[in-house]
Amino acid sequence: MKWSFRVCRVAGIDVRIHITFLLLPLFFGWSGWQEGGAAGAGNEIVFILALFLCVLLHEFGHALAGRHYGIPTPDITLLPFGGVARMTRIPSRPLQELVIAVAGPAVNVAIAGVLGILLFAGGGLFSGPPTPERLFLQQLLTVNAGLVLFNMIPAFPMDGGRILRAVLAMGCGHFRATQIAARVGQVLAVGFAAAGFFTNPMLVLIGLFVFSGAQDELAYARFLHEYENTRAEA
Ligand SMILES: [Zn+2]
Numbered sequence: 017m018k019w020s021f022r023v024c025r026v027a028g029i030d031v032r033i034h035i036t037f038l039l040l041p042l043f044f045g046w047s048g049w050q051e052g053g054a055a056g057a058g059n060e061i062v063f064i065l066a067l068f069l070c071v072l073l074h075e076f077g078h079a080l081a082g083r084h085y086g087i088p089t090p091d092i093t094l095l096p097f098g099g100v101a102r103m104t105r106i107p108s109r110p111l112q113e114l115v116i117a118v119a120g121p122a123v124n125v126a127i128a129g130v131l132g133i134l135l136f137a138g139g140g141l142f143s144g145p146p147t148p149e150r151l152f153l154q155q156l157l158t159v160n161a162g163l164v165l166f167n168m169i170p171a172f173p174m175d176g177g178r179i180l181r182a183v184l185a186m187g188c189g190h191f192r193a194t195q196i197a198a199r200v201g202q203v204l205a206v207g208f209a210a211a212g213f214f215t216n217p218m219l220v221l222i223g224l225f226v227f228s229g230a231q232d233e234l235a236y237a238r239f240l241h242e243y244e245n246t247r248a249e250a
Pocket residue numbers: 074075078120121167175
């Protein structure tokens with residue numbers, strides 16, 4: 017991916033950061049500073065980095081599930097609105113796509129579970145002594161739950177949309193399934209962007225990303241479909 021640089025290599029996968037990702041700690045650090053000085057800035061930055069560690073682990077969930085089916089992932093790139101695991105090819109069977117799509121959110125379910133156990137042990141999930149450490153874990157638990165719910169929205173090519181395509185593909189084939197999932201994804205993307213105009217500019221970005229992503233995936237599926245047709249005729 018252009019404008020990104022390599023940070024480290026884990027399990028044979030390059031972890032990259034897009035240059036725009038750096039805006040995130042800057043923005044959150046600045047807003048933390050306004051509220052609570054240096055300590056506030058530090059808290060916000062630590063939290064946003066912890067959140068993106070969860071996003072990175074989510075992407076590793078996809079990548080390692082893909083590897084299980086013989087699909088390598090050369091790199092994972094972190095962007096301000098999430099992560100992208102770049103797989104070398106799409107899974108050939110709908111069931112494989114289903115497992116790979118579910119593996120990401122499943123990681124966040126596991127993280128939320130571990131955080132929940134830690135909080136319970138310390139006096140209750142959202143009760144108990146309101147120490148800074150507990151507030152941190154509670155917030156992290158909430159955003160992990162949010163990540164799971166958000167990713168389950170069937171906005172192809174987000175995870176929920178991939179799950180939708182995989183399920184549809186079991187009945188009507190890869191190309192038709194992609195057509196339907198891409199249309200559903202683009203309608204939802206327009207909805208994200210419209211909602212984002214009034215609430216959060218990040219949603220506008222996500223809407224644009226989903227819309228163009230669905231378009232690209234549809235073009236690729238059409239290419240594969242036509243290629244297979246010409247091969248069948250030959
Ligand atoms: Zn995912």
